[in-house]
Amino acid sequence: MIDTLLAGIIHGNTYALVAIGLSLIFGVSNVVNFAQGSVFAAGTMSGWWLIAEQHWPLWAAIAGVCAFTAVLGLAVNLLAVQPLAKVPPIAALLATYAVSVVLDNLSQVVFGPDTRRFPQALDTLNFHVGGFRFGTLDVVMFAVSVGCILLLGGFLKFTKYGQAIRATAQDSDAALQMGVPVGRVRNLSFMLASALGGLAGVLVGMYNSNISPSSGTAAGLTAFTAATLGGLGSLPGAVLGGLALGIVEAFGISYWGAGVDNLIIFGVLLLVLWLRPGGLLGKVPLISAEPLTGTFLGGGRPIRLRWWQALALIGVAAGVVPWVADDYQLTTGTQVLIFAILALSLTLVSGSAAQISLGQAGPMAVGAYTSALLVGEHGWPFLAGLFAAGLAAAVVGTVLMSPTWRLSGHYVSIATLGIGAVTVAAILNLDWLTHGPLGITAIPPPSLFGHQIITPTETYLLDLTVLLVALGLVVRLQKSFLGTVWSAVGADETALGASGLRPADYKALAYAVGAFVAGLAGSLLAHQYSYLDPTMFSPELSMLALTIIVLGGMNSPFGAVLGAVVLVGAPEVLRMAQDARLLTYGVLLLLLIRFRPQGLWARRA
Amino acid sequence: MISSKRRLLIGALTTTSLLVLAACGEGSGTSADGTGPVYFGVSAPVTGQYAEYGKFYKQGFDLALDQINADGGVNGRKVKLKWEDSQSDPKQSVPIAQKFVNDKSIIAELGDFSSPASMAASPVYERNKLVQYGFTNSSPKFTLGGQYMWSPGISQATAEVQQTDELAKFGKKVAVIYQNTDWGKQVFEIFQERAEKLGLTVTYSSAYLPSTTDFRPLLIKARDSKPDLVYDIGYDNDAAAILTQAPKAGVTAKIFTEQLTATGIKLAGESAEGALTTATWFPNSTEPRVKAFTKAFKAKYGHVPGAFEVYAYDALTQLVHAAKKGGATRQGVYQGLKSSADLPSVQYGKFRFQSDRRPADPPTPVAVIVKNGEQVPAEG
Numbered sequence: 001m002i003d004t005l006l007a008g009i010i011h012g013n014t015y016a017l018v019a020i021g022l023s024l025i026f027g028v029s030n031v032v033n034f035a036q037g038s039v040f041a042a043g044t045m046s047g048w049w050l051i052a053e054q055h056w057p058l059w060a061a062i063a064g065v066c067a068f069t070a071v072l073g074l075a076v077n078l079l080a081v082q083p084l085a086k087v088p089p090i091a092a093l094l095a096t097y098a099v100s101v102v103l104d105n106l107s108q109v110v111f112g113p114d115t116r117r118f119p120q121a122l123d124t125l126n127f128h129v130g131g132f133r134f135g136t137l138d139v140v141m142f143a144v145s146v147g148c149i150l151l152l153g154g155f156l157k158f159t160k161y162g163q164a165i166r167a168t169a170q171d172s173d174a175a176l177q178m179g180v181p182v183g184r185v186r187n188l189s190f191m192l193a194s195a196l197g198g199l200a201g202v203l204v205g206m207y208n209s210n211i212s213p214s215s216g217t218a219a220g221l222t223a224f225t226a227a228t229l230g231g232l233g234s235l236p237g238a239v240l241g242g243l244a245l246g247i248v249e250a251f252g253i254s255y256w257g258a259g260v261d262n263l264i265i266f267g268v269l270l271l272v273l274w275l276r277p278g279g280l281l282g283k284v285p286l287i288s289a290e291p292l293t294g295t296f297l298g299g300g301r302p303i304r305l306r307w308w309q310a311l312a313l314i315g316v317a318a319g320v321v322p323w324v325a326d327d328y329q330l331t332t333g334t335q336v337l338i339f340a341i342l343a344l345s346l347t348l349v350s351g352s353a354a355q356i357s358l359g360q361a362g363p364m365a366v367g368a369y370t371s372a373l374l375v376g377e378h379g380w381p382f383l384a385g386l387f388a389a390g391l392a393a394a395v396v397g398t399v400l401m402s403p404t405w406r407l408s409g410h411y412v413s414i415a416t417l418g419i420g421a422v423t424v425a426a427i428l429n430l431d432w433l434t435h436g437p438l439g440i441t442a443i444p445p446p447s448l449f450g451h452q453i454i455t456p457t458e459t460y461l462l463d464l465t466v467l468l469v470a471l472g473l474v475v476r477l478q479k480s481f482l483g484t485v486w487s488a489v490g491a492d493e494t495a496l497g498a499s500g501l502r503p504a505d506y507k508a509l510a511y512a513v514g515a516f517v518a519g520l521a522g523s524l525l526a527h528q529y530s531y532l533d534p535t536m537f538s539p540e541l542s543m544l545a546l547t548i549i550v551l552g553g554m555n556s557p558f559g560a561v562l563g564a565v566v567l568v569g570a571p572e573v574l575r576m577a578q579d580a581r582l583l584t585y586g587v588l589l590l591l592l593i594r595f596r597p598q599g600l601w602a603r604r605a
Numbered sequence: 606m607i608s609s610k611r612r613l614l615i616g617a618l619t620t621t622s623l624l625v626l627a628a629c630g631e632g633s634g635t636s637a638d639g640t641g642p643v644y645f646g647v648s649a650p651v652t653g654q655y656a657e658y659g660k661f662y663k664q665g666f667d668l669a670l671d672q673i674n675a676d677g678g679v680n681g682r683k684v685k686l687k688w689e690d691s692q693s694d695p696k697q698s699v700p701i702a703q704k705f706v707n708d709k710s711i712i713a714e715l716g717d718f719s720s721p722a723s724m725a726a727s728p729v730y731e732r733n734k735l736v737q738y739g740f741t742n743s744s745p746k747f748t749l750g751g752q753y754m755w756s757p758g759i760s761q762a763t764a765e766v767q768q769t770d771e772l773a774k775f776g777k778k779v780a781v782i783y784q785n786t787d788w789g790k791q792v793f794e795i796f797q798e799r800a801e802k803l804g805l806t807v808t809y810s811s812a813y814l815p816s817t818t819d820f821r822p823l824l825i826k827a828r829d830s831k832p833d834l835v836y837d838i839g840y841d842n843d844a845a846a847i848l849t850q851a852p853k854a855g856v857t858a859k860i861f862t863e864q865l866t867a868t869g870i871k872l873a874g875e876s877a878e879g880a881l882t883t884a885t886w887f888p889n890s891t892e893p894r895v896k897a898f899t900k901a902f903k904a905k906y907g908h909v910p911g912a913f914e915v916y917a918y919d920a921l922t923q924l925v926h927a928a929k930k931g932g933a934t935r936q937g938v939y940q941g942l943k944s945s946a947d948l949p950s951v952q953y954g955k956f957r958f959q960s961d962r963r964p965a966d967p968p969t970p971v972a973v974i975v976k977n978g979e980q981v982p983a984e985g
Contacts, residue, residue, distance in 0.1 A: 007821040113656030257811030331703040529725035
């Protein structure tokens with residue numbers, strides 16, 4: 001018991017160290033910094049290099065790493081966050097995501113992808129409690145966390161710079177008017193948070209002992225949960241949240257085995273959001289402080305296609321492309337189409353109603369599995385399976401999300417992140433239904449009226465048809481009264497509530513429609529791949545869907561299609577760039593977000 | 606402001622140019638005309654979270670290429686590889702499959718790394734009759750995907766039974782932790798069945814996510830169940846983490862891992878001492894074929910090979926052998942694999958495929974233990 005508790009505290013401490021930086025930046029800039037995990041990983045790799053390859057002593061290596069990551073943090077702020085201060089904050093979130101892609105891949109190119117051993121510069125076995133042994137390293141980590149709260153807390157409370165940071169966090173315009181150099185203050189806080197991330201990288205690297213350039217992303221996601229649990233923006237909360245999460249995880253694993261690890265972590269996230277969204281130490285802030293809402297109408301207006309233009313495009317897509325393109329291009333085309341449908345599922349919920357969903361992989365997975373099981377194992381006809389897939393996804397999604405609609409802004413988004421992860425974790429663990437990690441094999445190809453759809457051309461045409469149906473649905477809904485209400489939800493929820501309608505219900509409806517469409521995409525995916533397993537529905541998939549509509553223009557259904565062409569088609573085109581492929585993709589994304597945040601298919605209003 | 610008509614034009618131009626670029630970038634599909642190099646396609650993770658495995662593959666392939674081409678290649682023609690980075694992502698491995706299938710100069714495909722990436726692409730390879738050599742795809746369902754899905758990996762049904770038999774020599778009470786993947790789960794189930802037959806007691810068992818870095822809570826539970834052995838069903842990276850963390854959790858039992866090669870031993874450092882596993886080959890083996898291979902690998906790369914480098918090396922040498930036997934064409938490789946009785950392998954010596962497209966009668970692995978950083982045969 002004690003051992004498990006100790007193990008949980010020590011591991012939870014590693015979460016806390018990364019979460020502190022996240023909370024600091026969030027508190028000051030109102031930005032969820034997705035690059036924090038990558039900066040942390042950069043700290044681990046550079047720390048390894050300094051200690052193992054350059055043979056620096058530990059204290060010098062730490063100093064070097066902190067200096068390096070502070071500069072990285074400054075770069076992140078200057079390149080990705082500061083320039084996007086005037087546009088909807090979702091753009092800054094996606095920009096930091098793009099930066100994380102660039103950093104992770106750069107790290108892999110520079111250091112090579114292998115897992116390697118972080119030198120054990122601090123003792124790890126010199127103390128013991130009962131049978132459980134720990135060491136200087138663990139004590140140091142704990143001291144750092146506590147020290148952070150005390151020192152940083154003191155810094156923020158008592159020094160001039162600290163007060164400047166707090167002033168900027170509270171109201172940056174007022175601070176500017178009072179003579180606070182807001183730009184410099186933001187830079188300082190990014191540098192501070194990133195240096196902390198670097199320090200965390202060195203300590204956690206030593207703790208894990210197996211390190212590789214790709215270990216940052218998972219750390220970032222768990223730290224995010226920890227920070228939310230503690231209350232985003234609160235430093236003591238970040239530490240408390242990290243420790244609490246570690247303890248809950250350790251006991252959960254102890255009772256149920258470690259297969260449910262993700263289920264525990266994201267389950268905790270959801271519980272926090274349902275019961276106490278402000279976290280343990282935070283307060284639920286006013287809507288005006290929400291970083292992930294914003295009137296996206298202000299960001300740009302979608303370009304409307306005339307009916308004959310739309311018809312022409314459909315004609316080209318359906319009539320010309322199958323003749324001109326070869327099988328490879330058509331296969332790429334089917335991927336583009338499936339992801340266009342997935343992205344389309346976000347247009348109503350995240351575009352019109354401005355509820356940013358970070359977990360569309362969840363409904364897609366439900367749809368894929370439903371269709372695979374019903375058609376593959378129970379002999380349902382394909383069209384029935386397709387429809388059932390959408391329906392199941394909509395029902396499951398609605399049920400899981402229903403407690404969260406009374407919240408708003410970033411809490412909703414975090415909840416969608418949790419839902420996406422919990423859905424996949426549940427699929428992994430519900431062996432009797434889904435075969436768990438074994439996945440489903442030999443899923444039959446779609447069959448319409450006795451004819452099997454196997455060739456790339458036929459698959460392309462089938463996917464195109466489903467896309468057109470989904471497009472028709474979304475466009476029609478957007479133009480209807482319902483669409484107007486959704487836009488009202490996105491523009492000003494309070495006003496909508498004041499006019500007698502309940503925003504929560506409409507948000508739920510928008511999400512349900514979105515989940516239905518995502519389920520359709522899932523079904524198409526399952527029957528094309530003929531194989532499904534839970535690992536295919538990762539957080540990266542959800543981020544891809546979101547990135548597609550941001551790129552295309554969040555409110556625009558056609559923008560979703562355009563975004564899919566660019567983001568799913570381009571990596572195939574970029575295959576020529578081989579090693580630098582993902583790097584190029586990240587840079588491209590960053591440039592697009594930076595210079596055209598309203599999306600491709602929108603006019604600047 | 607640009608008018609919407611102009612925008613439409615710009616959009617159409619962009620789309621067209623993207624398609625054109627794709628067509629150019631793809632490279633011409635030259636037909637296998639009997640002269641010029643012989644090509645094999647490789648679908649593997651070069652970037653992304655599995656990139657280190659792609660690197661291991663490359664090392665194995667490159668060593669094989671050196672030797673094959675020095676030996677005259679296939680009937681005098683040089684052997685070359687066409688690599689495509691799939692990131693082991695089915696979204697990418699499927700178009701890559703289509704690309705390879707279109708390219709008539711490619712006579713067989715190697716990879717992909719993970720089951721989803723390979724199995725999602727199987728329908729494409731099967732429809733177009735191109736051999737898909739999934740040499741690290743251990744899912745039993747992989748070869749069921751079609752006639753053209755082949756895997757030189759031993760079926761777990763055989764391998765795990767053999768490993769359990771060896772494991773039984775070292776202890777009667779076993780605490781087991783296993784990866785929550787298709788492979789890990791299947792291996793665990795086979796282990797359980799065999800353990801029951803042999804009269805072993807499973808004192809504790811738990812699955813874990815492959816991304817787990819902290820095994821302490823599990824190891825504490827395992828320790829508390831008082832086993833003779835802690836058995837890990839995972840790869841080198843997991844084994845190394847477990848070996849490093851076990852002393853911290855106060856585990857005194859011996860540790861037996863499903864896989865442990867030079868890669869894992871290097872990662873675990875001194876914690877690897879005394880770690881047990883079974884292997885059909887290990888660098889210190891006295892078998893001439895293993896000695897020759899280890900020597901060549903060390904000469905080229907400066908360190909001892911781990912598991913995945915060997916798998917890749919074996920896979921390419923086998924395909925080349927098949928091409929030499931059946932002809933340097935797609936059907937030739939297929940027939941060659943089907944009919945060869947003496948496919949070369951560092952791991953098993955010579956073997957042939959059985960009708961389920963997995964190796965027939967693979968050799969029994971032996972128990973090995975880590976002494977002074979190297980694996981030597983172990984006594985139970």
